[in-house]
Amino acid sequence: QQPVQSPQAVILREGEDAVINCSSSKALYSVHWYRQKHGEAPVFLMILLKGGEQKGHEKISASIKKKKQQSSLYLTASQLSYSGTYFCGTEGAGGGADGLTFGKGTHLIIQP
């Protein structure tokens, strides 16, 4: 089952903060976050493992809640380059045996 992302879309001014949520119906082994610009490939942002460990490239933070069925991505002091569609991908408690299941995405628009 696809994880549920919220909100579906958000419009912010440059410098404002954003939070994107990802909720799964099953316990998670890990949560991946990707950003996609229109017509381009998704780009990796972060992985959160069930123990709370994070692996990522950018100055973007995220959390995975104790129930391990929810994750949130925090974008602070947003920049124009943050615009795009954000996807969470979840991996079940059994490990990666069946690949990542992605949500429908959250559209983020940053205005000057």
Place this chain on the structure above:
Amino acid sequence: DGGITQSPKYLFRKEGQNVTLSCEQNLNHDAMYWYRQDPGQGLRLIYYSQIVNDFQKGDIAEGYSVSREKKESFPLTVTSAQKNPTAFYLCASSINLLGLNTEAFFGQGTRLTVV
């Protein structure tokens, strides 16, 4: 430079024809995936492969077929049985699948239009 390459970028086919989308990676990754992207639907998994000569169906495998004869290559065939093939197709790879806690690298995608 290492990466994952999909070709062609745009593909047009007549209804009823089979079409094969290419995906090649030189990252030495064991795992490869095919996703389909439709507006408002996110990425949906079609097929994935952990090792050469082995692959598994994803959530929407009907009407598609794949092969994994070489580690570097994972072509996807969209058959005439696929009822709504027009979509954006993304190929991805990762170091390994089991205990997947490494990032997936995506190709630039192939936009297939069936007329």
